Amino acid sequence: MRRELRAEWTKLRTEPGAGWLLTALAVLTAAAGAAVCASVTCPAAGCGHDTVRLALAGVQVGQAVAAVLAVLVAGGEYGTGMIRTTLTAMPRRGAVLAAKGAVLTGVTLPAAVLAVLGSLLAGRLVLPGRGFTAAHGHPPLSLADGPTLRAAAGSVLYLALVALLSLGIAFAVRDTAAAIGAVLGLLYASAVLPLMVGDPDWQLVLWRLSPSNAGLSVQATVNLDGLPLGPWAGLGVLVAWTAAALAGGGLLLRVRDA
Template sequence: MRNALHAEWTKLRAGGGMVPLLLLAVVLTAAVSAGTAAAVRCPAPGCGEDDVRLSLSGIVVGQAVVAVAAVLTVTGEYATGMIHTTFTAVPRRLTAFTAKAAVLSAAVQAAATLAVLASLLAGRYVLPGNGFTAENGYAPLSLGDGPTLRAAVGSVLYLTLIALLSLGVATTVREGATAIGIVLGLLYLFPVVGQVVHDPDLQRLLQQLSPMSAGLAVQSTTDPDRLPIGPWEGLGVLTAWTGAALLAGGVVLRRRDV
């Protein structure tokens, strides 16, 4: 396993595409979060906005870049033929697959941590100028606050799970555009369908099953009883989607020739 991990880490650094994409994810997440924080106003007490979730809103956009980066770690090897070298160096395919997942997780966790901290920092300095003040019932954002810390840690885990979900899908289908389409469809299609469905019970069910809607419930810090699904339960739904994708990828990887 040590040699497999070293090989995957070397490929990640030398590939030239992963690091810029993860940096793009950090910048894009922080920029969208800052822009959202700058656009929302809280003119009076009880405005009903979740300042923590507002500050982390860029993750909805940044996750797409993370998904693309994760997909390319697999499909890029198939496109260049590097996958043959990988399996020659590490004949046990599940070992190679596990090593790739571990290295990808570490890289995404580092990028996600930077993105989350930058987003919360932007919210801390931008939101008070828009009425999110102590007078209106909002304390400055701080990781010392339990719900804020949970939202921050949960957001890092969320992006890591999105990367692993993308890895599993990419390993299953092997083709980049198809894998990206499947992952982005899973993430963004459920919320769109939920908006056009008029049955409130069906809407709630879709929100509970959606990888994105359920997973991002971990960011909510106000009125948890009104959520379609609890914060950690929602992250559990995303974990189930990710586990299914990785299981499918592992099974297919073992059964086909390459």
């Protein structure tokens, strides 16, 4: 396993696209969060916004970058045929997937930390100017606040989980474009699907099954009782999706011809 890890790490750091995508993950997440914060106002006390969630809204953009990074850099060897070189050098296929997952997690986590810290900083700078002041019931964002820290840490994990989910799908689908389409469809279409059904029971079920709706409930800091799933239980839904994708992708990788 050490050799697989070392080889996959060498591959990733010698792929010029990886650095750009990781930078884009951090910058786009923070920039989108800042833009969302700049678009809302709080003219008086009790305007009812979840400022932490507003500041971290850019994660919904960042997840697309994390997915593209995972599919292109870690899973994109099928387009060139390099997967056959990889599996000739490292015939233990389970170890190859594990090493790719570990290296991908290892680079996504620091980028996600920067993305989240940048988002919170942007929110802290932008929100007071939009009326989110202590006088209106919105103290400045701070990681010293328990729920804010949980939302921040949860968002970092969310981005890493999306990357791993995408890796599993990439190995199941074996085509870059199809894999990116499948991941983005799963993340974004499942988020709006509950809005398209009338029946409230089905709405609730679909919401709870959606990896992005359920997963992003980890960002909530107000009205927790009103959420269909608690913050960590919601992230657990994404964990289940990720585990299923990795298990499915890993199984197919082991049994199929390369």
